[in-house]
Amino acid sequence: MTTTDDLPQPEGAADVIQTEYQIGQDNIKGSVGPFGLDIHNPVFLVSGLSIVAFLVLTLALQNETEAWFSALRNALTGNLAWFFIGSANIFVLLCFYLIVSPLGKVRLGGENATPDYSYTGWFAMLFAAGMGIGLMFYGVSEPISHYASSFADGAGGPDSWAPLGGAAGDAEASIRLGMAATIFHWGLHPWAIYAIVALALALFSYNKGLPLTMRSIFYPIFGDAVWGWTGHIIDILAVFATLFGLATSLGFGAEQANAGLNYLFGLPATDVSKVLLIIGITAVALLSVVAGLDAGVKRLSEINMGLAALLLIFVIVVGPTVAILTGFFENLLAYAEYLIPLSNPVGRADENFSQGWTAFYWAWWISWSPFVGMFIARVSRGRTVREFIICVLLIPSLVCVLWMTVFGGTAIQQIVQTGFQGVVDANLELKLFAMLDQLPLANITSFVGIVLVIVFFVTSSDSGSLVIDTITAGGKTNAPTPQRVFWCIFEGLVAITLLLGGGLGALQAMAVSTGLPFTIVLLGACYAILKGLQSERAIMTK
Amino acid sequence: MYRNIAVPVDLEHVDRLEKALATAADLGKHYNAEVCYIGVTTTEPSPLGHTPDEYAQSLAEFGRQQAAKHGIETTTLARTARDLSIDLDKILLKAISESGADAVVMASHVPGLADHFFASNAGTVASDAKISVFVIR
Structure with missing residues (x-):
């Protein structure tokens, strides 16, 4: 006789898609020397080889490629700004609809699934992978930039970069506009982009039984054709966007x-120090991926969030505390007030801002979405759709409002109230440190700031390696460990090559350009999510 | 001497397990012990099942086939892992302990260069389990 003891409990009613396709059927299995191998054919080879080819091309024709890719990115964000801005609005609206609709009751992983991670671990991981480093880079510089362009004499003129025409000479209104515009770029829209990709992947993997890879989202549209070249191209593009996005950011x-x-x-500040930093960051990321999702990636994300929270609380306490706390609510109100005009996709008078800032940001977030979305999906099993959207859309958006208020608001206060120009004059990468310099214990906080920059990179690098490994293994999350080690090292090597040989800017422009095809993928995902959730709901109500 | 023999199995590579399965069956028959096949799958869909539930059913079917083939009494124990490539050893050790087994029969490969970097599963189980472990090469 035989009995099956202790069935896993993520199940309950779920509408599994029955397809002839067997996960891993196209994979090449074997070994290279002593190391095991389980890679998707052709996604692994084509993406690996084309990344090398692009790298060689960029190094060989440096001036030309920089010009090509920058022109491509500018053409896309310039001519198709309406498409990026309009699509991002659709993603936000769909998320809000899912929160209030009965479809929000569907649980990822089946009706009786239980969450894999606690709220703290889950939230730390999705935040560390999702925005991380950008908050360190732009937390101070972006609010100042929008404030300055709004306040400037020529605000609203043809050469102005001010949002919505700015508010020339009016400091109060310029602060509100500057903060609203920054929060707009870091709030609901980017998180809705991530939420859509993550929800589609989680739904089609945990509830529908399809492999955890980008192509699965398209099953409702293309059917079994997603297992052929249509799907290969989607997955290869995802690997491309993720690896170049990560490697250029690492550089x-x-x-x-x-x-x-x-x-x-x-x-x-020499190439040797930078290369050593990349090697150091890659080495820690390597330890993290080899330690695994729980012992490595999750733990590091929690440390990361703990440090970021400490820095945030420190600035609130020793900075202009009352101004920050009231500023939080004022900025929220300003965001609400300007949200609709800033989201308007057509007939904008502030083209420099809407194309150069907003459309660029949307393309950038969207190019990151396969990586962040897939990672969020991997750690979100067991949540209901409603809980998922609230936690992936609303809470991170509020945290971003707080972060921007604390770092950007404090810097603006320093400029407006004390006339301190150090933050304005500092280079982009030093603005955070210039702001911290005006507060007590600057040496300690600046050091924490640098550690945070580095740890944020590690948490992006380790989760990115896991994501690329899964896509290039045809959606298998249990490919041999050396494969994730390979991608982690490969990413570091690409970053070092670009740093030494030049071409970081060119390939970053190319990575951002992948935002266009992925916007189309995301629009498809919206349709797939609605279809998929409706069939889940039908099973639940039976 | 033994009442319950645990056999960790990788259903994706059953062809590599034949010797270990035969050894476990022989021991089971000899000592009139129950053989418990332990399998671990990913929470994500895998070649062995769209859901962990499907995997558990495949494992149960495998247990039935072994019972019929060798004329022994079998049970199965399915577990899930959030990061299978890394957490397998830890989950196997826990499952072996929970199964109440008093011996483990486990297939392993011939040690090679890779084992210096990534410990083999059978090696770890043999080092850490508190009961007898038969490693079959």
Whole structure:
């Protein structure tokens, strides 16, 4: 006789899609030397080889490729700004609809599934992967930039970069506009982009039984054709966007960390220091991926969030506390007031801002969405759709309002009230440190700032390696460990090559350009989510 | 001497387990012990099942086939892992302990260079389990 003891409990009613496709059927299994191998054919090879080819091309034709890719990115964000802005609005509206609709009751992983992670671990991971480093880079600089362009004499003129025409000479209104515009770029819209990708992937994987890879989202549209070249191209593009996005950020991040270390300790700003930083970051990321999702990635994300919270609380306490606390609500109100005009996709008078800032940001977030979305999906099993959207859309947006208020608001206060120009004059990568310099214990907080920059990179790098490994293994999350080690090292090597050989800017422009095809993928995902959730709901109500 | 023999199985590579399965069955028959096949799957869909539930059913079917083939009494124990490539050893050790087994029969490969970097599953189980472990190569 035989009995099956202790069935796993993520199940209950779920509408599994029955397809002839067997996960891993296209995979090449075997070994390279002593190491095991389980890779998707052709996604692994085509993406790996084309990344190398792009790298060689960029290094060989540096001036040309920089010009091509920058022109491509500018053409996309310029001519198709309406498409990016309009699509992002659709993603936000769909998320709000799912919160209030009965479809929000569907549980990812089946009706009786229980969450894999506690709220703290889950939230730390999705935040550390999702925005991380950008908050360190732009938390101070972006609010100042929008405030300055809004306040400037020529605000609203043809050369102005001010949002919504600015408020020339009116400091109060310029602060409100500057904060609203910054929060707009870091609030509901980017998180809705991530939420849509993550929800689609989680739904089609945990409830529908399809492999955890980008192509599965398209099953309701293309049917079994997603297992052929249509799907291969979607997955290869996802690997491309993720690897180049991560590698170029790693390169630029090494520059920021190096600049910070130079500012604080006088560490020479040379290629050797930057390469050593990339090697260090990659080595820690490597330890994290080999330690696994729970012992490595989750733990590091929690440390990361703990440090970020400490820095945030410190600035609230020793900075202009009352102004920050009242500013939080004022900025929320300003965001609500300007949300609709800032989201308007057509007939904008502030083209520099809507194309150069907003459309660029949306393309950037969207190009990151396969990576962040897939990682969020991987850690979100067991949540209901409503809970998922509230936690992936609303809470991070509120945290971003707080972060921008604390860092950007404090910097603006320093400029407006004391006339301090140090933050304005500092280079982009040093603005955070210039702001912290005006507060007590600047040496300690700046050091924490640099550590945060580095840890944020590690938490992006380790989760990114897991995501690329899963996509290139055809959606299998249990591919041999050396494969994730390979991607982690590969990412570091690409960053070092670009840093030394030049071309970080060119390939970042190319990564952002992948925002266009992925916007189309995301619009498809919206349709797929609605279809998928309706069939789940039908099973639940039976 | 043994009442319950645990056999960790990787259903994706059953062909590599034949010797261990035969050894476990022989021991089971000899000592009149129950053989418990332990399998671990990912929470994400895998080649062995769209859901962990489907995987558990495949494992149960595997247990039935082994019972019929060798004329022994079998049970199965299915577990899930959030990061299978890394957490397998830990989950196997816990499952072995929970199964109440007093011996483990486990297939392993011939040690090679890779084992210096990534410990083998059978090696870890043999080092850490508190009961007898038969490693079959």
